Amino acid sequence: MTVLTPTSPSPSPPKSSPPTWLRYFSFCTDAKVIGIQYVVLSFVFFLIGGFLAMVMRGELLTPAADLVDRTVYNGLYTMHGTIMLFLFTFPVLNGFNNLLIPVMIGAPDMAFPRLNALAFWMFPVFGLVLIASFFVPGGPASAGWWSYPPISVQNPLGHLINGESLWILAVALSGISSILGALNFVTTILRMRAPGMGLFRMPIFCWTALAAQTIQLIGLPALTGGAVMLLLDLTVGTTFYDPTGGGDPVLYQHFFWFYSHPAVYVIILPVFGIFSELFPVYARKPLFGYPFVAIASFVIVGLGLIVWVHHMFPSGVSQWMRDLFMVTTMLIAVPTGVKVFAWLGTLWGGKLKLTTPMLFALGGLINFVFAGITGIMLATVPIDIHVNNTYFVVGHFHYVIYGAAVMGIFAAIYHWFPKFTGRMPYEGLGKLHCLLTFVGANLNFLPMHPLGLMGMPRRVSSYDPEFAFWNVLASLGAFLLGVSIIPFLLNMVSSVVRGEPAGANPWRAIGLEWLLPSPPPIENFEDHVPTVISAPYGYGTGKPLVEHQGEIELALALLEGRA
Amino acid sequence: MSTSSPLDPSAAPDPAAHGEHGGHPNFTLTGFVIFLLSESVIFLAFFSGYTALKLSATAWLPSGVEGLEWQTPLINSVVLVSSSGTIALAEWFKHRGSLWGFRAFWLLTMAMGAYFLLGQAQEWRSLSFGFTDGTFGGTFYLLTGFHGLHVATGILLMALMLLKSFLPGNYDGGEQGVVATSLFWHFVDVIWILLFLLLYVWR
Amino acid sequence: MIRFVLLSAWIGLLVVASHWMGQEAYRWFPVQASNAAPLVDDLFSLETAIGTFVFLGVLSVLLWVLLFNRAEKYDQEDGPPMEGNTRLEIVWTVIPLVIVMAIAVVSIRVNRELGVLGPMEHVHGGELIEAMDHGPGASAAGSGSLQVDVIARQWSWEFRYPGAQVSATELHLPLDVPVTFKLTSPDVLHGFYVPAFRLKQDVVPGRAIDFSLTPTRSGRYRLRDSQFSGAWFAANQADVVVESPEAFGSWLEAASHQPLQPGLSVAADEAERLARQPAGGIRWATVPPAPPPLVNVPGSNSLPHDA
Numbered sequence A: 001m002t003v004l005t006p007t008s009p010s011p012s013p014p015k016s017s018p019p020t021w022l023r024y025f026s027f028c029t030d031a032k033v034i035g036i037q038y039v040v041l042s043f044v045f046f047l048i049g050g051f052l053a054m055v056m057r058g059e060l061l062t063p064a065a066d067l068v069d070r071t072v073y074n075g076l077y078t079m080h081g082t083i084m085l086f087l088f089t090f091p092v093l094n095g096f097n098n099l100l101i102p103v104m105i106g107a108p109d110m111a112f113p114r115l116n117a118l119a120f121w122m123f124p125v126f127g128l129v130l131i132a133s134f135f136v137p138g139g140p141a142s143a144g145w146w147s148y149p150p151i152s153v154q155n156p157l158g159h160l161i162n163g164e165s166l167w168i169l170a171v172a173l174s175g176i177s178s179i180l181g182a183l184n185f186v187t188t189i190l191r192m193r194a195p196g197m198g199l200f201r202m203p204i205f206c207w208t209a210l211a212a213q214t215i216q217l218i219g220l221p222a223l224t225g226g227a228v229m230l231l232l233d234l235t236v237g238t239t240f241y242d243p244t245g246g247g248d249p250v251l252y253q254h255f256f257w258f259y260s261h262p263a264v265y266v267i268i269l270p271v272f273g274i275f276s277e278l279f280p281v282y283a284r285k286p287l288f289g290y291p292f293v294a295i296a297s298f299v300i301v302g303l304g305l306i307v308w309v310h311h312m313f314p315s316g317v318s319q320w321m322r323d324l325f326m327v328t329t330m331l332i333a334v335p336t337g338v339k340v341f342a343w344l345g346t347l348w349g350g351k352l353k354l355t356t357p358m359l360f361a362l363g364g365l366i367n368f369v370f371a372g373i374t375g376i377m378l379a380t381v382p383i384d385i386h387v388n389n390t391y392f393v394v395g396h397f398h399y400v401i402y403g404a405a406v407m408g409i410f411a412a413i414y415h416w417f418p419k420f421t422g423r424m425p426y427e428g429l430g431k432l433h434c435l436l437t438f439v440g441a442n443l444n445f446l447p448m449h450p451l452g453l454m455g456m457p458r459r460v461s462s463y464d465p466e467f468a469f470w471n472v473l474a475s476l477g478a479f480l481l482g483v484s485i486i487p488f489l490l491n492m493v494s495s496v497v498r499g500e501p502a503g504a505n506p507w508r509a510i511g512l513e514w515l516l517p518s519p520p521p522i523e524n525f526e527d528h529v530p531t532v533i534s535a536p537y538g539y540g541t542g543k544p545l546v547e548h549q550g551e552i553e554l555a556l557a558l559l560e561g562r563a
Numbered sequence B: 001m002s003t004s005s006p007l008d009p010s011a012a013p014d015p016a017a018h019g020e021h022g023g024h025p026n027f028t029l030t031g032f033v034i035f036l037l038s039e040s041v042i043f044l045a046f047f048s049g050y051t052a053l054k055l056s057a058t059a060w061l062p063s064g065v066e067g068l069e070w071q072t073p074l075i076n077s078v079v080l081v082s083s084s085g086t087i088a089l090a091e092w093f094k095h096r097g098s099l100w101g102f103r104a105f106w107l108l109t110m111a112m113g114a115y116f117l118l119g120q121a122q123e124w125r126s127l128s129f130g131f132t133d134g135t136f137g138g139t140f141y142l143l144t145g146f147h148g149l150h151v152a153t154g155i156l157l158m159a160l161m162l163l164k165s166f167l168p169g170n171y172d173g174g175e176q177g178v179v180a181t182s183l184f185w186h187f188v189d190v191i192w193i194l195l196f197l198l199l200y201v202w203r
Numbered sequence C: 001m002i003r004f005v006l007l008s009a010w011i012g013l014l015v016v017a018s019h020w021m022g023q024e025a026y027r028w029f030p031v032q033a034s035n036a037a038p039l040v041d042d043l044f045s046l047e048t049a050i051g052t053f054v055f056l057g058v059l060s061v062l063l064w065v066l067l068f069n070r071a072e073k074y075d076q077e078d079g080p081p082m083e084g085n086t087r088l089e090i091v092w093t094v095i096p097l098v099i100v101m102a103i104a105v106v107s108i109r110v111n112r113e114l115g116v117l118g119p120m121e122h123v124h125g126g127e128l129i130e131a132m133d134h135g136p137g138a139s140a141a142g143s144g145s146l147q148v149d150v151i152a153r154q155w156s157w158e159f160r161y162p163g164a165q166v167s168a169t170e171l172h173l174p175l176d177v178p179v180t181f182k183l184t185s186p187d188v189l190h191g192f193y194v195p196a197f198r199l200k201q202d203v204v205p206g207r208a209i210d211f212s213l214t215p216t217r218s219g220r221y222r223l224r225d226s227q228f229s230g231a232w233f234a235a236n237q238a239d240v241v242v243e244s245p246e247a248f249g250s251w252l253e254a255a256s257h258q259p260l261q262p263g264l265s266v267a268a269d270e271a272e273r274l275a276r277q278p279a280g281g282i283r284w285a286t287v288p289p290a291p292p293p294l295v296n297v298p299g300s301n302s303l304p305h306d307a
């Protein structure tokens, strides 16, 4: 009998032999290996960044600067912000891009596999550079993750190698790595889709990845340019940002935010993609208004590039600029609303299955809407003038980043874990993790809003006693978040080792990746890429996604039966 | 269980998306064009920094500096910009199958690039202000230096392509290397035109 | 019909809850001590109400589906294959658009009003570049108002009253009199922020920024550095005393007879103490604090403050 398998066992045995753990430590060009390398390494940095946050919250338990020295506190939050963004969020999302894009569009690998591996291997390098800065004389960079001059170029010890210069080096390397990654992802999505998969048959995750990576390509060079000038000011004595030499410190702020505002959409767009993938699966309904959700991603990109001055309202920008950028910023609520309502429409009247990934996605959605609303408040100039650089802002962005993005990342991990490891994660531990995360995040970050409204500045190691109450609550929430990681780590480690075998499609999901065995073979579909014949998310429509779907599924079932 | 390849032709991979087995399809040009677009943003950032600093400067030129001498740079510019023509010619020869014509004009382009670089170095040496003389000095050297780096890279790439043109079978897999290098060179030239306007023409 | 009534009732309930939340929002702020404060608080209250409505609306839908649209344990069926609805898409594009643009229009109006009332920053690049904004406020501030020069340093605040030849490290302001600050910094960025005034302006080295406001409530308030400025950033605070014009007048008069003395600088004090202490624990490099400015009135920053 001849069976059409999507996995036609390759002629050479080594290809199908299980990957040895050593591959994960090598310059491997397989996107799936690189994806796992990214995800695992980024979580190592997540723990380090989280540990710094724990120390910070310890310091902030009491009004006085007593746990650590003031200079140390400044280094801690600078490195916390930098590590969390550049060594955790971007890399973990690049890990997802590597894991998901090829299997979702039916490509065997990335367009430029060697470039891909190179981009990954820059990650441990700049990670090390950044961590090493803790140990250079004078300590790590301590000017905040914005690194605004003149404070960032003060260089008290006068050494050439100091925390700040290592910080710039690390950020620049991370930028180059991200650009290489973005080239790869964009080219892959544009050129390597399965036959029949037009742009409007592409899973939303790929749309959002494409949108997010477009931002990287446009924004990162600007940041790099600004950082080069900062490095020159710091090391060779140019005066681009130094007012005594005719320079302008505010110019740096424009460079920085021209990238770093859109960067927040680099983070949230793929998370929107994750929500858009998960809700249909666990509500058993098609994504509501798919083309609108797809297009909205690019509307967000376009608007996201023209709002950066909302981080600089009190910096001495003119009133017309404040008004203009307030309007553009508020417009972002519109395409974002389109997405949020599309998810609600997807859930509406569905058949909800409250699995761990679904719970994480729902929690993330709630937190996101809350954070979006505080975002609109921040965009309102008169309000921002009051709360800018207070804990209100810190509350806003941890709600988006931890409450929505990190929860979305966890949702994705629980959802695709079976696909890439071949084993199921434990539901009980997963739900415990979800509960602790949701409660911890809200307890941690909600109190920051009243603090900010009362006028507590951010980046302070000591504060007036009237702020103590909410700070204690926030610290308790933070420690709860610290605890929430324990069930997660336990779950991951134990289910990789002895989780139940997953099968190709444990969630009964629709998508090319679920037509592959778990874990997928090295080159995914190899030469036998199925032809896509309908839109994604055809839950309940009865339409097959690809040609010969029945045969492929049968072959998968046989394969599993044999295993 | 042994399996056969799919009998249905529609299930076969799209040849455009996936070349013959073992050799992956080549998207070098797509990637390279995206790279150039992205790279242009760095220049854009430097240009806008220059413009912003110049517009808000109280004293733009360092004391004692009158302005930039523009005649020699103009000659340099003409040489550089016309090298966009010679590289196009080289490609044309390549297309016609005349490898030697290609090499000749390719080499000529390299020489013109090198001439430009030398001119730039000469100019730098003759200037009375340095990198740290205010924002004018800083941006001037930053812009010309960063562009010069690109010219040098272009020459290096061309040298590489020239060497490779002697390898037998070099063009079997396509000519992306040559096309990409030439694209890069046009890019460097266009940037220079903008730079020239910004630095020498705009007073 | 019954569904329509229930839905309307629910929406009514949300409106009431949102309104209540909007009123509640006033209590989250410190006291209102400047003419800008009521404007900011009103705007925030409005947005809190709108935001509460949006948030509760989304939450209601989620609760509904969680309660009524869960699949039974062994139910493997799919839901109804609704793929979209263009009319709905238009509705939920237009409604948020209208809401946020309405907010923007109101905010721009508040901005104008704030500009007329005072807080309109006015930037001088070094000595020359003229103002970027000439709101009516800028000129109104010219006559019959008080001028105070504010110098932000790493890490102390100095306030100079040029008319009276007085300087202090505690800011005294007469009630209900427009005051114009000239904000300068010799070192790095700082931020002039008095939460009770709801106003904030970065202090940018190399520029002199004019910034005006009118205090409207007597009391003692905190001025906090709001733009990160280095090691002792957190301690770079000062007190603002708003008092009747008479009290202010006599304070100024008394101050002008005081001899110059080192002003308040927590940073300088702490640095000195740390220098005497044997090194313990980790401490990373910092520029040394500037010496405390010599002022007529050091004031105090340990008295209880209103906000």
Ligand code: HEA
Pocket (backbone or CB within 6 Å): A264, A265, A267, A268, A310, A311, A329, A330, A332, A333, A334, A336, A337, A338, A340, A368, A369, A371, A372, A373, A374, A375, A376, A378, A379, A380, A384, A387, A388, A389, A393, A396, A397, A400, A401, A405, C054, C058, C095, C096, C097, C099, C100
């Ligand atoms: C993933 C990250 C992420 C995301 C998605 C966002 C999203 C938004 N952010 Fe946020 N933001 C940050 C991360 C993020 N932000 C970070 C890290 C900072 C601080 C950096 C630092 O200072 O260190 C910051 C700071 C920040 C500021 C600067 C504050 C200051 O420093 O003074 C502002 C000001 O406008 C702002 C606004 C917004 C807005 C309007 C959105 C919008 O995109 C939100 C849109 C979403 C919604 C509105 C909800 C859904 C919509 C509906 C349900 C429709 C109906 C809604 C209405 C009618 C209102 N953000």
Ligand code: HEA
Pocket (backbone or CB within 6 Å): A046, A047, A048, A049, A050, A051, A053, A054, A056, A057, A077, A078, A080, A081, A082, A084, A085, A088, A089, A143, A144, A145, A146, A394, A398, A401, A402, A406, A444, A458, A459, A460, A461, A478, A481, A482, A483, A485
């Ligand atoms: C992805 C981004 C991200 C994430 C996930 C977080 C997560 C957290 N952050 Fe955030 N934070 C930022 C990005 C992020 N942060 C940024 C950009 C800034 C601004 C910096 C600046 O102003 O320049 C900031 C600033 C910031 C501040 C303000 C500091 C200040 O202004 O003075 C605070 C204060 O509470 C804080 C707290 C936390 C907490 C409690 C968490 C928690 O969610 C963390 C939870 C931690 C864990 C779940 C892991 C715990 C691990 C262990 C306990 C084990 C450790 C073991 C080993 C190391 C082996 N952060």
Ligand code: CUA
Pocket (backbone or CB within 6 Å): A108, A523, A526, A527, B018, B020, B021, B022, B023
């Ligand atoms: Cu590998 Cu085809």
Ligand SMILES: [Cu+2]
Pocket (backbone or CB within 6 Å): A260, A261, A262, A264, A308, A310, A311
């Ligand atoms: Cu932003």
